Amino acid sequence: MLKLDFHPSGRHFLQIPGPSPVPDRILRAMSLPTIDHRGPEFGALGRDLLTKIKRVFKTESPVIIYPASGTGAWEAALINTLSPGDRVLMFETGHFATLWQKMARRLSLEPEFLGLPGVEGWRHGVQADMIEARLKEDTHHELKAVCVVHNETSTGVTSDIAAVRRAIDAAGHPALLIVDTISGLASADYRHDEWGVDVTVSGSQKGLMLPPGISFNALSDKAIAASAKAQLPKSFWAWDEILEANKNGYWPYTPSTNLLYGLNEALDMLEEEGLENVLARHQRWAAGVRCAVEAWGLEIQCQDPSVYSPVLTGVVMPEGIDADEVRKIIYERFDLSLGMGLGKVKGTMFRIGHLGDCNDLTLIATLGGCEAGMKLAGVPLKGSGVTAALDYFAAHPMHRAG
């Protein structure tokens, strides 16, 4: 029997920016017996889910649910809309934007990777003016899509997607707008229809508080039209057969039944609390965590306050400190998992996730573990972050609508 918890007592604090802590209620829902995916109960489940999921994306258009993890939904968005050799404009906001760009290249597309120089791009959001300028140059409309990451999980930056939409419109350019909000959905404000997004990519294991394993493409009419002409070979990811089967609440092949039970529960939880309350809750937590970082006298990875992420905060270590060494001490001594620095920022920062099934004290515990661990690792701290966050939370009670 494999023992999966290396700490002797208590519950692990999973404060990485996803997978987020899964509520017991969802784990319990997922343990319902698997049913026949072609039977009448499944159809009722499917129809209910496919309706409710739209409200989270704020769209009237169909949302595809894949029995595959988020990386698959990235691939699906590209494969359904594009053809071999197509040029796409992608923007470098961090590690995940970079990985998506590599995927595009593997899929025989020709991505153009725009961004601020060096590590600067990893400390700011998408620069809509750069996109606008580039699109204006593209008078022959060779760029078929603009691909941006809404909430860059590697840095803690939530870009302004409405601004990207305005940039495309200002350029009068027909490119599709494809957005990854894998780590933003249901934690950061997101509006598929209002922002004119053509394909939104998302996953289960962040704001939806599910284990990883299912993922999403929210569509637009323009995206569906594009998919009819797109030439990349596709079968598993193909929207057409899924859209057809979804009309009755079914899928063309076996869906991930028990994760769909969890999704159903997650959607009910979001509706019970109210999506706007959920978003405000994340903003409040993020503000409390930033108070802590400021009290410690450390830098936040994101340098532009207007795009601070409500989902996670990157904490930059002083010169000479290995962030992964700090994380290791915190994990071993305090049973707390934090996100590592990825790609260009490996070893220079760590990430605190503040999303999903948490509460104020979960974050106080998290900040406590960070504070004690950094001290043990020799990080010089100006003051106590944990008391600063406590004061912030005490002074700012959550006001709920509904």
Place this chain on the structure above:
Amino acid sequence: MLKLDFHPSGRHFLQIPGPSPVPDRILRAMSLPTIDHRGPEFGALGRDLLTKIKRVFKTESPVIIYPASGTGAWEAALINTLSPGDRVLMFETGHFATLWQKMARRLSLEPEFLGLPGVEGWRHGVQADMIEARLKEDTHHELKAVCVVHNETSTGVTSDIAAVRRAIDAAGHPALLIVDTISGLASADYRHDEWGVDVTVSGSQKGLMLPPGISFNALSDKAIAASAKAQLPKSFWAWDEILEANKNGYWPYTPSTNLLYGLNEALDMLEEEGLENVLARHQRWAAGVRCAVEAWGLEIQCQDPSVYSPVLTGVVMPEGIDADEVRKIIYERFDLSLGMGLGKVKGTMFRIGHLGDCNDLTLIATLGGCEAGMKLAGVPLKGSGVTAALDYFAAHPMHRAG
């Protein structure tokens, strides 16, 4: 709150040929809290899983685990080994072989679909001599792969894969052998290495007794070599990055953590019982179920006793009876799900799954539901199948090794 069971009391009998009934022990394992997929506990889990899964495929080569359902693993097998326009030889054994062939076409391959004429192919297994003859004709080795279904879930036929291997060898042909045993693995005898299979495709929701959502490619050196040259665009399914990350027990992108908990438990259960005992158990059940069909005086879909499936049995309805109407009565009156006839045999037969977490009395209940439902539907029965199966099970106790 969506109610997912339309029957007022008791436990549903899920006797379709997959998803199979999931043991409580696996459902419980899946409800463990999600952990960090980049942390040390996950690495320990990954290394353990990747070792244990090989024993079920009977291979020394790597097994890829996808966070995607079985249809995805079909696609992965083709995409990793083949190039646009490649010709592949596929054999029509039933609905799933047909769907796989359609997928190959969508992926820009050129499948050649060999088979017995009409519905005959759906009542027999793969005809190795036909494959041998076709390969011998292919003197220029234009056929890059031979794709066959081991256990055809739509008909209840388990083909002889060793014979296919011999046929390829007899023709001295270099084609890859790609086998789908999605519904055969861990229920029907399967030997990846001994039979010289290059890629074996499988899924979680059949003999492994998991919910759907993860799937497998077992590889060979020849398949890995082929993947280095194959030209179909690939990223999510690409073996290379997965094999690299798997060396340490990790995945290049987020794996389906909680389904992997379930897989870990399933593999432990198979080892505790002993894989040979598991296979013998399924053979014994299949024999009991066939006794029932014989007692009813009905035909079995599979007409060749040497390839009867140990996993499921197709029951052919007499002329004039709509099999789906019979299934509907059985579902509504007896809370029992059976498999429908698919494709060419829609409405003419139904399928009884006898796999996974069952026991003799589960099958007696199932046969009882079939018997009563068929009577209600006006199917003329020669005798009682349920008592015939009871007699068979009583007369043939399970002998266990180990």
Place this chain on the structure above:
Amino acid sequence: MLKLDFHPSGRHFLQIPGPSPVPDRILRAMSLPTIDHRGPEFGALGRDLLTKIKRVFKTESPVIIYPASGTGAWEAALINTLSPGDRVLMFETGHFATLWQKMARRLSLEPEFLGLPGVEGWRHGVQADMIEARLKEDTHHELKAVCVVHNETSTGVTSDIAAVRRAIDAAGHPALLIVDTISGLASADYRHDEWGVDVTVSGSQKGLMLPPGISFNALSDKAIAASAKAQLPKSFWAWDEILEANKNGYWPYTPSTNLLYGLNEALDMLEEEGLENVLARHQRWAAGVRCAVEAWGLEIQCQDPSVYSPVLTGVVMPEGIDADEVRKIIYERFDLSLGMGLGKVKGTMFRIGHLGDCNDLTLIATLGGCEAGMKLAGVPLKGSGVTAALDYFAAHPMHRAG
């Protein structure tokens, strides 16, 4: 790690007359995190439970819920209402009536044990006329209580409690009427108020479909008045402090929180299905099971059809057959637990439970296991019980109200 299932695959069939099979839904509810039994959430739970539980007993009076198993509630009923040396009239219907009478004696009461001679009393219900006659003789009202078992779990007899009430009234006797319906509640028709019962004793692990561990006393005003004068020493079982604390939904000491979660779920399930539907469902199952016993050519333990139990059926073995040997074969070969013969009928019969979270096919499986096991044990059977029951269930669809 202790392995608790001695059979290698599938789900055990627990067809004893309690503990009954616990629905997954209840097991899941019981796995909610334990909460503070003095906090506001607990008060809300308690108030809700204490209201809903009354409807199952069909009473307007308070129902006490003990954090103790059913035997404790037997003791509580006696201890709260009686004084050392008090005479009580008890009626011998079987093993549980006998045990209750022994308990009364251990508690320093003086039970008088009325009944039909020999094993006859174990094949019939309570004889109200005998009670009436005895009470009429008791002109000094020395008998303080009449104690009867509603559903005698050891024999499968459901006595007529209304007739006992009429007998007491006809005798004009002031004795309290104390009734054990541990195995009858929520499976057999029961009416605390209408039948003028003073204390009803029940438990969790039968019709309520919970694991064992909590139990009940439903009260009357007369019982509460009696408790104020009763002299047996009492503390844990004492109604007074519990009634006081229950007013706000709390208990004077720590209640069995997680079993109360299960009770809450069970009460919701009963209300969703409708209690009258639940009772009809049990009657229908009992009729089907009796068809099987008749087809086998065996005797039912209960000889009076007017008091056949809807909850369980006792099956008498022919002379020379050891019923426990039959049960052992059935358990080992078919993973099915049946109830043993207890006390005077040990070895001469076994008991089939048909209660709680079952459906038609569960019972078909059960009867199948009995039939095959009896054959293996050499019991001569006239015909097939399992097909007789199938025919009965097919011919008698369940009609539901509401």
Place this chain on the structure above:
Amino acid sequence: MLKLDFHPSGRHFLQIPGPSPVPDRILRAMSLPTIDHRGPEFGALGRDLLTKIKRVFKTESPVIIYPASGTGAWEAALINTLSPGDRVLMFETGHFATLWQKMARRLSLEPEFLGLPGVEGWRHGVQADMIEARLKEDTHHELKAVCVVHNETSTGVTSDIAAVRRAIDAAGHPALLIVDTISGLASADYRHDEWGVDVTVSGSQKGLMLPPGISFNALSDKAIAASAKAQLPKSFWAWDEILEANKNGYWPYTPSTNLLYGLNEALDMLEEEGLENVLARHQRWAAGVRCAVEAWGLEIQCQDPSVYSPVLTGVVMPEGIDADEVRKIIYERFDLSLGMGLGKVKGTMFRIGHLGDCNDLTLIATLGGCEAGMKLAGVPLKGSGVTAALDYFAAHPMHRAG
């Protein structure tokens, strides 16, 4: 559907001194299907449990497991060993000692309630010298038992039971020594045999980390001998029939099966970690929490450092502050349950539980909630307790044996 969590997101912090937070692993174990309490699997479970439980009490004598909550085990200890009118010497250490003494009176015993004057007794442990003096006066041995509470849950005082044993021996008095360690077992050092205890009373919902519902009497030969002569009426609690049935791993009446599954898991967890490690873990937590109270400049309820409880810490509020008002703010704002002041200390203090399935960060969260809540309630604090505790935990890593 009753909603049982009044906070919208995250996991409740249950930091009362019992019920303690139940590990998921135990909740999962409890959700195994209920089995036949007279079948072979149950016997195996029972034998295993009855052996393992002895090691936690550090006894070679039998341990009785009741399907009833802890208050029942209090009653059982008295009822099995004493007779109506027996005098017993009890010692007032707080609210639970007081309740036990009331119970003794209700059970027709004559308790003599020794203690320090006024509220003093609630801030110190058992005074063994007072017991010795009293026993020496009792030259006719009218006192049949000495009853003391080991870990007084209402105050946070862990008395020296070995000293009580020495006092009884020094007085040469034959009284039984009956000890309540309901909240001490498996968290505070306890040695039934070495300390010569005759009956130890305990429960499930504290150090054993189970939900409430089962409880214990650990016996001595002397206690068993006393039970043969004791005259209080007893049946449900009677040791004799239980001891007899326990020989084979069974119970005379239905045990609380699913809680026993949880107990089995809890005992395995304690053995895996090592009981001495578990005890050291609690001592370390208690020291950290006391650092926090000191940093706040508040008083600890227990005034004698030699008997500080490792299980909980009582925090005394300054004059003019209503402790229950503070608790209410903490509960509502921070989703944290603390123990209320009971009896003589109602409103003057609150209690922090630091037991069971916790870790350092759980307690940091708890102290954070206390600190912020006290500030909001206007409690003047000298400094930050949460940072003091963090520093303590960082400076004192847990050293583990084995």
